[in-house]
Structures are given as C-alpha cells and as structure tokens.
Amino acid sequence: ELTPMSWAELRSLVAAGWEVGSHTCTHPRLTTLEDSALVDELERSKAECEEGLGADCTSLAYPYGDVDARVVAACARAGYRAAAALPELWLGPTSPLAWPRIGIYHLDDGLRYLAKVSPAVRRVRSLGAALGAR
Numbered sequence: 001e002l003t004p005m006s007w008a009e010l011r012s013l014v015a016a017g018w019e020v021g022s023h024t025c026t027h028p029r030l031t032t033l034e035d036s037a038l039v040d041e042l043e044r045s046k047a048e049c050e051e052g053l054g055a056d057c058t059s060l061a062y063p064y065g066d067v068d069a070r071v072v073a074a075c076a077r078a079g080y081r082a083a084a085a086l087p088e089l090w091l092g093p094t095s096p097l098a099w100p101r102i103g104i105y106h107l108d109d110g111l112r113y114l115a116k117v118s119p120a121v122r123r124v125r126s127l128g129a130a131l132g133a134r
Contacts, residue, residue, distance in 0.1 A: 022057050023045070028041060
C-alpha cells in the first residue's frame with residue numbers, strides 16, 4: 001500500500017508537468033530536531049530529489065504538517081520556495097513556506113473526503129479559524 005514510486009515514474013510525472021517535492025529523508029517531526037539534524041534532513045532530501053528527478057526540487061511537505069518559525073527559516077536557507085503545513089487553526093497562509101494543506105487519510109472516503117476538498121468547506125473553516133483567533 002505504501003510502495004513508493006520509482007525515480008523513473010517520478011521523472012515521467014515531472015515531464016508531464018507535475019510538481020514533485022520533498023518530504024525529508026526520514027520523516028521526522030522537524031520541530032523536535034536540533035539545528036544540524038534539521039539542516040541535514042532538508043538539504044539531503046532536496047539534493048536526493050534533484051538528483052533522482054533531474055530537476056530542481058523547490059517545494060516540501062512538512063512531515064506530520066509540523067512546522068514553526070525556526071523550521072520555516074531553515075527551509076528557506078535550504079533553498080525551498082514553497083512548503084505545506086497542517087496548521088491547527090487555518091488562518092490562511094502567512095508565507096509560501098507555511099502554506100496550509102488538508103490532511104487526507106485512509107478513513108477519508110466518500111463524503112468525508114468530498115467535504116475536506118470542498119472549496120465551500122475550506123472557506124467556512126478559514127472563517128471559523130479567523131474568528132476564533134480574535
């Protein structure tokens with residue numbers, strides 16, 4: 001079920017116009033890493049993606065959606081231009097390196113999936129989070 005795609009398969013997606021980004025090497029909670037380990041995860045993953053894809057890797061999905069200001073700064077220094085997080089409150093993006101994404105999981109089938117990807121539900125969720133932050 002979790003068999004990864006080969007580099008050849010990923011290169012074919014890139015050739016067809018898809019964006020393929022990084023997700024780190026070992027899938028750690030980046031906010032818990034010491035600075036040197038954080039830099040290694042971000043830079044090594046980016047380099048491996050670029051070598052395997054034969055193209056620039058400029059985006060990242062933070063493992064577990066876990067991010068803070070220190071991780072965003074390290075991501076920028078590593079050369080990423082965009083990164084996606086899973087914020088607890090969806091206040092809208094504060095930076096291209098802290099873009100909110102929606103978590104889709106095995107249990108999200110049928111109506112649950114449709115609700116999560118619905119533009120109307122995302123707008124309501126965004127409004128609710130903004131009102132709650134006041």
